[in-house]
Structure formats: C-alpha cells, structure tokens
Amino acid sequence: MVDLSDRQIGAEIVAACRSGDRDAFRALYDFYKARVYSIALYFFHGDQAAASDVTQQVFLKLMTNIGQFRGDALFSTWLYRLVVNACMDAARQRKSEAAGSDRSRLESVAGPGSQEQDYVRTQMANSVRVAVAALPPKFRIAVLLRYFEDLSYREMAKALHCSMGTVASRLSRGHSILAERLKGLTETKG
C-alpha cells in the first residue's frame, strides 16, 4: 500500500477519485478506515454493527459526493465532518437503545484477556472505554476526533460546526471528566 500523507490525499488521490478511479478510492479507504471506524466504535460504546454502518455510510457519501470537495480545505476536515454528522445523527436516532446496553457492548471491543500480560492492559483499556462512552456525545466526539485524527482546533471547529472556543471548552471539560473517572483506577494500580 502506498504511504500517503493527508496533503497527498488532498491533491492526488482526490483528483483520481473524481475521475472514478476505483484504486484511488480503495487507497483513500485504506488510509482512513481504521480512524473512522475507531472513532465510530468508541463513540457507539463498542457496538461493532453501529460502527460498521457509520463507516460504510461515511465512505459511501464520500464517494458519491467527492465532486463537491473543492480542495480549499483539508480533505480530512471534510471527511470528519461527515463522520461527525453520521455519528451524531445515528446517536439521536438510537438514543434510547444505546442508553440501555453500554456495558455489554463496551466489552465487545475488549481483548481476550486470557494471558496474564494482557490482563492489566486490557483492564486499563476497558476502563478508558467505559469512561469515554460515559461522556456526553458532544464531548465524546470532540475527544475522539482530537485523539484519533489529531485535527487542529480550527479543523475541529469546522467538523463540529462550532467555534474554536467551544472546541477548546469541550476538550477541556471532556478530558477533565475522563480524568476524574479514571483517577481511582490508577490509584488502585499504585
């Protein structure tokens, strides 16, 4: 697989995608798939079916609307705007369903934990997942976008349809809540 940077994605690959190049789409998908899927997976409390649906929906929209991308912004900003919209829309639709089943779904992305060396790591990861999943959706999507994509605050503001100040505020609050919930975990670990 070609090693691609976001800048290259913006220029070469998007141009090829516009001309209907299937391989270019595949390259685009391969470049972003893990980040898009991971954001959706952790956003939807470990629900793999929901994450798969969102990932599919995002890339289908991307492929059908790529002609609208004019290249005056980072490609990733546009992509993550689609991700945010898809996650928030789906979250609104399934609000009641998601609320009742957080715990079990979170465990569905856990590692096997059958080896001692995996145990602590798995337990820690599970605790972080639980804490992330418990964040209010607007904080959760901001934290996940920042962590998995490392977007600038300006890009995040575009993706989240809000001001940079709001981005900063949500990230501060979100990380603070996470820390509060996870403090006990590290204390017990010593």
Place this chain on the structure above:
Amino acid sequence: MFTRHVWRQLAAHIDGELSPQKAGQVERHEAQCAECRAEREQIGFGMEMLDHLPPVEPPDAIWTSIESALQEHRRPKRSAAWRLESRPFESNPWRWAFAATFVLAVAGAAYWTLARHAGTRWDVVRIDGAPVVNQKAIRGEGRIGAGEWIETDSGSRATVKVGEIGSVEVEPNTRLRVVTARPGEHRLALARGEIRAKISAPPRLFFVDTASGTAVDLGCEYTLDADKDGSGLLRVTKGWVSFQWKGTGWKDLESLVPAGASCRLHPSVGPGIPYFDDAPESLKQALDAFSFERAGFGFDKAAYGALDVVLAEARVRDTLTLWHLLSRVQNEDRARVYDRIASLTPVPQGVSREQALKLDPETLRRWKDELAWTW
C-alpha cells in the same frame, strides 16, 4: 490581579493552540490559581489516558459492502435515498466511471449470465408470519441483496436461498443482513436471533459475521444464535465449522467445531472452547467458567478450579475440548492438558511433548488430525 479562571482554555494551552498572548494570560493566571493548576493536571491526565485506546481495524466486510452498495446503486433501479443524494447525471463526475462500468458489464455478460443464479440477489421464502426485507413485509416470496436486512418478529420465519450453495432458515426475532452475495463469497451478518444454515459447497464459501467473530463454513449444517449483547451459541449438526475471531491486535482465536459439538460465543473473548453436546454436564459447566468468567475479569481462581474439573471429566471424545485447551491455558497448565490427552489416547508419531508444549502449529495440526478420528 486575580483574573477569571481559565479552565476552558487549558486543553488548548496544552495542545499549543493558543496565541502567544492568550497563552501568556493563561500562564499568569495559573501562577496564582491553584484550582486551575490542578485542573490543568487533571486535563493532561485525561489526555494521557486516551493512549490506552487502541485503534481498531474495521472488518473486511465493510469494503465489500461499500462496493456492493455502489454496484447496486449504479443499476437503473436506484433507491429514493440514493436519488436524493446523487446529482444529475449530466453534472455527476461519476458519469465516466458509470459508463466504464457499463462497458465492462457488457463485456462480462457471459460471466454474469453464468453467475447470476448466485448473483447479487437471493430468493426469500416466507415460512410463517410476515418477515420483513428492507422494511417491506414478504407475503410469499421476495428477494434480498447485498446491504439489505431481513428481520423477523416473534411470529415470523423465512428461508433465504444462499445462491446455489444452500439455504438459511431465519428463526423468529432475528435480524440478519446480506453482506456479500457473490459466487465466490456468500456472507451474512447476524445482528441478533437465530439462523439454521444448510450449506453444500466447497469450504470457505459461506460466512456469517457476528459480534463474537465469524462462522466459516467447511461444508456443513449448523445453527447459530446471537443475543442482543453479542454472545451466542454455535451448534453444528453436520460437517465442520471454523469459528474465527480477530482480537483487537493482541490475539486471534479459532475454534473448530465438528458435527455433534457446540461452541459458546462471547463478544469480548470470541469463540469459547468447543465441546460435544453429549459431554458430561459438569465438564460443560466448568468449561463455561474457564472460558467466560474471565471476560468480566472475575478471573482467576475459578478458572483454575474449572480446568481441574474439565481434565478430570474428559472422555476420549472430549479430546476435542482438550486439544483446543492446549493453546488457551496458561503456560504452566499446558503440560497437564498434554498429559491428560496422552492418557486418553496414544500420542501419534511425529507429535513430541516438547513441540506440543511450544504450540508448534504443524505439531498441533498433526495431532488434531489424528485425534479427529475419535471425534
């Protein structure tokens, strides 16, 4: 002068997103405000904690679904949703791609003619009630294609004909999606409920994805059920099923389940260890404890006690279970499992204790092939 608290800007400051002027204001405030200093530490700690979230690779089936959906939508009979999202053909940059696809489709007409029986849409036959395909109730017969769902309520059942290789009965209260419907790959995704698959085809042509992994047909008949939380049970009545689970980068698992055996499934640990349905109840219960109590990290002593029971209760036929246990137990317990299998049936030539305890793949495969005569 004591200024307003700056907690809202602390993440931006840590991330280097503030202008020098604002950063200076934040730092001056922090110098005199213990509360904001503590908040800064807390936010920094929250950021560090995220390093424990590994990125997760999506299932391969997603790309397949995207391609299938694009192919479906490129056909003349497009859905209303697609029409809304698409721009007119004249201004659509995809028109050349569509045209090329069309030309290719014409060129490949012979292939498609041969393949269409198992093509992109499969027959659905109602058995009871009113099963729903793609949100439309089926009264007699219908069709289902890649990316579409079939759903049954408590009073409905249906049969999906899987191309030309077999059929799947969809039991009540089931939600099932066709992921891929091609001659070379027949793939379903079971969200919840129960299916009964009867497949007559070469191995690895029929797959069912679940939250706990993927059932890979090796020429067989089986029932597969999945709860809403992703846990479930695979019960094989004919042939073999390989149930495969890709761990989140740490460990992959495979359980081989022959006719007459079952395998419990759990979304956080994948397939359990298979067991024969006629195995002693005490063995089955102990196996459950060994396989799944660890899923909630209520591990360890219960698991060790359970292993003792499994080893004590195993019959010759239960070497199916013991063979799978070899690679799932802790290193220090592996020799006990090896010795128990060896006490039940002679170790064949070419299988050494040393290599088996090292989990040498070729040794394990050879041993399994011999043991399978008793399964």
